[in-house]
Amino acid sequence: MKLTGPFSQIVTLAGIPLKGAVKDEQIEIIPNAGILTQNGKILRTGNYEELKKEFSNAELEETDGKNVLLPGFVDSHTHICFGGKRSRDFAMRLNGKTYLEIAESGGGIWSTVTNTRKESQENLYTSTFENTQKLVKNGITTIEIKSGYGLSIEDELKMLRAINQVKNNSKAEIVPTFLGAHMKPRDFEGSNSEYLEILVNEIFPILKEENLSNRIDIFTEQSAFSVEESRIYLQKAKENGFEITIHADQFTPGGSHLAVEFGALSADHLEFSGENEIKALAESDVVAVALPGASIGLGMQYTPARKLLDAGVSLSIASDWNPGSAPMGDLLTQASILATFEKLSMAEVLSGITFRAAKALGFTDRGSLETGKLADFISFPTDDFRDILYYQGQLKPNGVWKNGEKL
Numbered sequence: 001m002k003l004t005g006p007f008s009q010i011v012t013l014a015g016i017p018l019k020g021a022v023k024d025e026q027i028e029i030i031p032n033a034g035i036l037t038q039n040g041k042i043l044r045t046g047n048y049e050e051l052k053k054e055f056s057n058a059e060l061e062e063t064d065g066k067n068v069l070l071p072g073f074v075d076s077h078t079h080i081c082f083g084g085k086r087s088r089d090f091a092m093r094l095n096g097k098t099y100l101e102i103a104e105s106g107g108g109i110w111s112t113v114t115n116t117r118k119e120s121q122e123n124l125y126t127s128t129f130e131n132t133q134k135l136v137k138n139g140i141t142t143i144e145i146k147s148g149y150g151l152s153i154e155d156e157l158k159m160l161r162a163i164n165q166v167k168n169n170s171k172a173e174i175v176p177t178f179l180g181a182h183m184k185p186r187d188f189e190g191s192n193s194e195y196l197e198i199l200v201n202e203i204f205p206i207l208k209e210e211n212l213s214n215r216i217d218i219f220t221e222q223s224a225f226s227v228e229e230s231r232i233y234l235q236k237a238k239e240n241g242f243e244i245t246i247h248a249d250q251f252t253p254g255g256s257h258l259a260v261e262f263g264a265l266s267a268d269h270l271e272f273s274g275e276n277e278i279k280a281l282a283e284s285d286v287v288a289v290a291l292p293g294a295s296i297g298l299g300m301q302y303t304p305a306r307k308l309l310d311a312g313v314s315l316s317i318a319s320d321w322n323p324g325s326a327p328m329g330d331l332l333t334q335a336s337i338l339a340t341f342e343k344l345s346m347a348e349v350l351s352g353i354t355f356r357a358a359k360a361l362g363f364t365d366r367g368s369l370e371t372g373k374l375a376d377f378i379s380f381p382t383d384d385f386r387d388i389l390y391y392q393g394q395l396k397p398n399g400v401w402k403n404g405e406k407l
């Protein structure tokens with residue numbers, strides 16, 4: 001048993017519902033607080049001195065009392081396993097070139113596929129591991145990582161094996177997702193449906209055999225896979241017992257309805273979700289994942305986060321860190337920026353990068369500081385938790401704990 005503290009505040013985020021709008025008054029704040037942990041789980045939070053007296057046999061992990069403690073952040077959507085970079089795309093975009101023009105001149109997702117195919121599994125492991133270390137420093141204790149830049153059987157498996165190597169070695173918990181359905185590879189001669197069928201027949205069984213991933217993602221979009229093509233693929237995914245997540249409504253609505261239809265864990269992007277999509281999501285348990293990093297990277301509208309929350313949707317925020325549309329990779333900065341444009345309360349933002357983000361990955365065991373939950377928490381050098389969003393990502397954590405262990 002270990003008592004960590006004292007902290008000027010512990011922000012537990014306990015008692016906030018999974019869905020809908022949240023007021024800042026709903027944030028539970030314990031002043032002069034401590035947190036008691038055992039075997040990687042939280043036993044109690046409370047007044048530090050009282051906990052110290054009551055559990056006098058607990059090992060003490062003492063801090064200077066000048067920090068705020070929060071649940072560890074969860075980044076439920078990243079593409080941080082890749083080769084190369086896309087600054088040339090970015091320069092073209094700044095010069096007004098369209099997505100299509102950039103793709104046709106050798107940029108876009110396909111250029112990352114070409115560069116990722118050139119990398120060995122070991123190199124991908126190394127670079128991806130480094131990316132996770134940056135995330136951990138920024139307080140992310142659970143990280144989802146997608147494949148989707150291999151787009152051949154061999155290269156998708158190489159990516160997933162590299163991601164699983166990271167999973168075995170990272171201090172953060174890593175959640176691998178299969179995104180072979182990112183786009184039809186340019187060197188594939190058949191149709192979209194034929195490509196998806198190969199993923200089902202050739203890769204799904206290996207995902208199971210090697211325990212590489214239990215999550216299937218697809219980019220449902222006119223430029224990638226249509227709603228009809230996606231539906232057939234997702235049906236197979238469901239039959240095979242995979243969890244589902246969808247790149248939905250990024251440029252045109254459609255994917256979010258599929259997410260509802262299939263009971264997906266999450267529908268991500270949603271920049272182009274309208275009233276119908278928002279209503280459908282509100283009537284479901286699908287977590288809506290806003291990706292402000294992609295809006296910033298592409299210079300396009302944000303996900304209608306305010307409307308989603310007011311309709312009763314569970315809104316989460318993720319970084320979408322990838323070499324094309326979202327190279328920044330800073331969840332806290334992006335969440336703070338989304339908040340200013342969408343008028344989100346601090347309670348909504350903090351919920352969106354902790355327990356609601358965990359739910360987007362199917363986890364209910366983390367993201368708030370409550371008895372029985374994982375002892376994943378982070379401290380910031382301030383006496384007022386509001387400073388964290390106020391400084392828009394520039395106030396960095398000075399302590400990160402995963403399963404009760406300080407990293």
Ligand code: NIG
Pocket residue numbers: 079108109112219247250294320322323324325326
């Ligand atoms: O989430 N929308 C599709 N996929 C990624 C972008 C990938 C890329 O441009 O490399 C996204 O934004």
Ligand code: FE
Pocket residue numbers: 077079247320322
């Ligand atoms: Fe993405």
